[in-house]
Amino acid sequence: FDLVFEVVEHGPRTSLTVKFDPKSYGCDDAAALADRFTILLAQMCADPQAPMARLHGLTSDELESLTEYAQGPSAPIPWTSALVPIADNCRTRGATLAVQAPDGSFTYAELGARVVALQAKLSELGLGPGSRIAVLTSPSRDMAAAPLAVMGMGGVFAPIDPDQPPARIADLLDTQSIDGLITNRDGELPFDVEGPLMRLGHVPTRPGARWTVTAPTPSTIAYSISTSGSTGTPKSVLVEHGALANLCAWNNRAFEVDADARVTKLAGWGFDASVWELFPCLVAGGSLHIIDAETRLDVAALARFMTEHQVSHAFLPTPMCERFLQTCSDADVPHLRVLLTGGDRLRHSRKTRFRLVNNYGPTEATVVSTSWDVDASDDVFPIGRPIENTTAHVRAVDGSLTPPGVPGELVIGGAGLARGYLRDPAPVRSAFRRDPQGDRAYYSGDKARWRADGNLVFEGRLDHQVKIRGVRIEPGEVEALLRSLPLVSDVAVTVFDGPSGNELVAHVVLEQPDGDRGQLEADIARRLPTALVPRHILVLEALPLTLNGKLDRAALSSPDTESCAHTPLATDTERRLATFWEASLGRKVRGRDADFFALGGDSMMLASMASELRTQLGVEVRLGDLFVASTLQRQAELLDGDAPPARASFADDAELPADITPRGLADDPFVPPELVLLTGATGFFGAFVLEELLLRSNVEV
16 A cells, blocks of 8 residues: 555554555655644544534644645736737847758748748638637648747637547547648548648748737637547637736746747647647747657657757657656756656656756646656655646545645646637536636646645546546547447457556457457557557457446456467577567566567657667667567567568569560660759658668769
C-alpha cells in the first residue's frame, strides 16, 4: 500500500504509526496526514453525534492557507487578443525572423503579407467572421500564417493533425461543424470536405502587403480543439481570445520570452500544446522554429536541432522530455534556457543547467493551469500552483475543500476557462458549473492533492479517462469505435501499466470465431488515430461476466498473461539484443519472433535503444531499418550483417525486360547532371530516392 495507518492500544494510551511509500508521498505529506487524523479524532470526541460530512480536519490557519494556495497571482492582460501584438510586430519588426520551417522562413513583414494573401483568398471563398475553418497541414511555415489569417478575419481556427486516419479526420471535421478547410496537401483528399477548400500551395503571397487587424473582443471564439469523448465521438472545446491572451501574457512574463527568444514548435498539430508554442512566441516578437517530422522522434537529433538553431525555449511532452533528459547532457543544448514539459505525470528528472518546468492544464482551461520549477531532488514531482489569473481548488464529493495530503477533484477557474463544448450542452453542464463560492469553474475529473508546501500533486483520473503518451483518452470512445468495425462482435478496453506508461488493451470478441485478425488490425489502423490504437489486442471467445451479468473487468487478462508459443533465442547476438529490448521495454522477451512494437515499444523507445546500441556495442544501425525490421530475429540479423538493410532497392525496377529494346537516348552519350531538383519527395519513397541520389552520385540535390 502507498499509505498505512497502524493504530495500537497500549493500555490507556494509543499509538499511531504512519508508513508510506516515498515514491507517492513526501515525509512532510505523511506527517501532515498524521496530524489530520488526530484533528479528526478530536472533532469526533468533541461531538460524537456530528455527521461525518461535517468533519473536515482543517484548522482555521489551514483554511486560510488553502485559500492562498488556490489563487494564482493577479496580473494585467495587456491586450484583448494575442493578434494585436502579433500584427504590431509584423509592422514594426519587419526584417526580423518570425518563422523558420522545413519549407522555408518568414520575416515578420513576410508573415504579415502572407496573412493578407490568405485572408483575401478565404474571403473570395465566402468565408469570414464566425466561420469555423480547419487547418490541416504538415510542419511548414504556413502553420503560423494560416491560424493568424483565420482568427484575424474573425473566424475560428481548428487545427487538424494530417497524420490521423482519414475516417478520424472526417469525424473531427463533422464534430467541429467545419465551414471550410485549409491544407497544404495536393491531390485528392481521402475524406469528404463540405464547404470551400483552400490549398496553401495555390495561394500566392502579396509582397509588401501590410496586415492590420481589428481587435476581437475577449469573449470572441479564437480556436476549437477536439478532446476524447465517451460516445465514440470527440468533443470540440471552444476557447476565447481573452483566455489565449492570458496564456500568452503569463507565459512571456514567467519564462522571460522576449524578442530575442528562439522557440521550438514540436507538439502534434491537433493538440493544444501547439497553441502554447505558437502564439506566445509571436506575441513577444521572437522566432519560431518548426521541427520536421523525423527530428521530432529522435531526441539526439532534437538536441542537434536546438544547437543549430540556438533554441532558447522549448516544450517537450512528458515522455519525450524524460528521454531527452536521460539521453542528452546540458552541453548538448548550450543555448537552451527554459525547457517546458507537460501532458503526463513526470516520473524522472535530473539536475539541469537550464530551467526545467513541469506544467499541468486541461484543454478546457487553455493549455496551462498550474506550473512548477522542477527540483530534481524531490521524490514526487508536483504540478505546482495556479498561474496568473487562475484558481485551482481540490474539492471533495460534497464540494468542500480537502485538507493537504487528501486527494480530491481538481477544480479550475479564472481567465483561462474555455467557453464550453460545441453542440453538446450536457457535458457543459456537468463540467463547467458554479463552484460553492458561485464562480464559474471547470470540474476537471483529475484527482490531485495539496502538498504541505502548497504545491499540487497530480494523482490520475477520477473517471475512466487516462493519459496515453500525453494524450487524454476515454476508453469508452475506443470501445465505441471498435464496436463499429464489421469484424467485431463485442469489445472491452482496459488500461495496462506498461513499461512506457499507460497502454490500451482491447479484449475483442469477433463476429466469426475464425475471423481475420490481420484484417481487424488493418481496420483499427484506418479507423483510429494513433493515440487511440490499442497497444495490445487479445481475442476472446466471450467477455467474462459477473454473477449479475455485468462485465467482469477484473477477470480480463493483462498482456503479460496471454499464452502463446515463441521460438527460443538462437544466437549470441539475439541474446545480447534481447537485453537491450528488456531494458527499453521493462519486460521479459520470450523468443526471437517477438515484435518490438507488439511488446509495447514505440518509436521514441526504439530511437533510444538505437542510441544505446551505438554507444555500448559500437554498432551503427539506421533507425529506419530497425523500425521496418521490428522482430528480434530480423534486428539481430541486421546487427550481424546477415540481412540487407530494410529499405527499398530500386535495382530491379531499373532493369528493362529482355524483350524491350531501348531507342533514342540509348545511342546518345549520357552526361551526368550536376544539379537535380527533386520534388514531391514525401514519405518513405521520397526518402529512399533522396538517399540513393546522395549515396550513389555526386550531384547537388
